[in-house]
Amino acid sequence: MSIDVWPETAPTQILLLTLAFLMSAAIGIERDIRQKSAGARTHILVGMGSALFTLVSAYGFSHLIGGDVVLDPSRIAAQIVSGIGFIGAGVIFVRQNVVSGLTTAASIWVTAAVGMACGAGMPVIAGLTVVFYLLSVTLVTNLVRRLPRHDRSEHYIVRYTDGRGILREILGAASQLGYETRLVRTRRLAVSDGFAVDATMTFTRTQRVGREQLFEALHELEGVLEIRTVTEEND
Structure with missing residues (x-):
């Protein structure tokens, strides 16, 4: 052949x-x-x-x-x-x-x-x-x-500075706005000035509070570096 x-x-x-x-x-x-x-x-x-x-x-x-x-x-x-x-x-x-x-x-x-x-x-x-x-x-x-959503849960990846008790403040801020919070997982990573944590979290509304108020409240916390929706991260 x-x-x-x-x-x-x-x-x-x-x-x-x-x-x-x-x-x-x-x-x-x-x-x-x-x-x-x-x-x-x-x-x-x-x-x-x-x-x-x-x-x-x-x-x-x-x-x-x-x-x-x-x-x-x-x-x-x-x-x-x-x-x-x-x-x-x-x-x-x-x-x-x-x-x-x-x-x-x-x-x-x-x-x-x-x-x-x-x-x-x-x-x-x-x-x-x-x-x-x-x-x-x-x-x-x-x-x-x-598009408008009917789901009462918000899914975020919150990046915050590690070792400063920021997670406790995040949970407290969400609770004050009437959100029940569930921590799905965390991932520790190195940043320019030390270490940070990426926390995947689910926030479920118990009151008539918009997602914009939650987003702004979390951004205002000192030590919170970045907030992304889960769909942006996990697709």
Whole structure:
């Protein structure tokens, strides 16, 4: 059996693999900017791997076709779809009913689809998918956050200076505004002038007090460095 090192389709294959690299990198860089567990490297590898599997399925066995040999290129694509779920599941965490990593897992799944589309010779559809992905995690996300909510709970990550009793003051301020507070988890990290704590907290309203008043009250506490919503941190 002779091996054709440089087949006629090689330039097309190289172009499609390169496009898969670039499009996967666009999704991964967005995740890196948001400091998620799976960043540019992971997404690039997922996208290129999916593209390469698809290219092998489409071009790698062409010399075997003929006679009684029948190939089904869609079989490899189907295995990619099921196999990528293991990677996506690895970035999803559940802690005390707070789910994190769902958007990152979905972005890995979309990246695999983008790589497959590139490998199958559909770069325009793949590029459009990347555009829609970026719109969904920017414009659509900002729009959804502005919609009125009926949930009486507010979910924040409060960053405060460690070792000064700030957590006690946070709980006291929330209690004065009529909020019941539940501490989900804490994470200690180094900052420029010492150490800080990221505390994921749930504030449940027991009175008619708006979230703006809670947000302002927490910001006014000396030692509170930053407040983020859980959706901004845990997607």
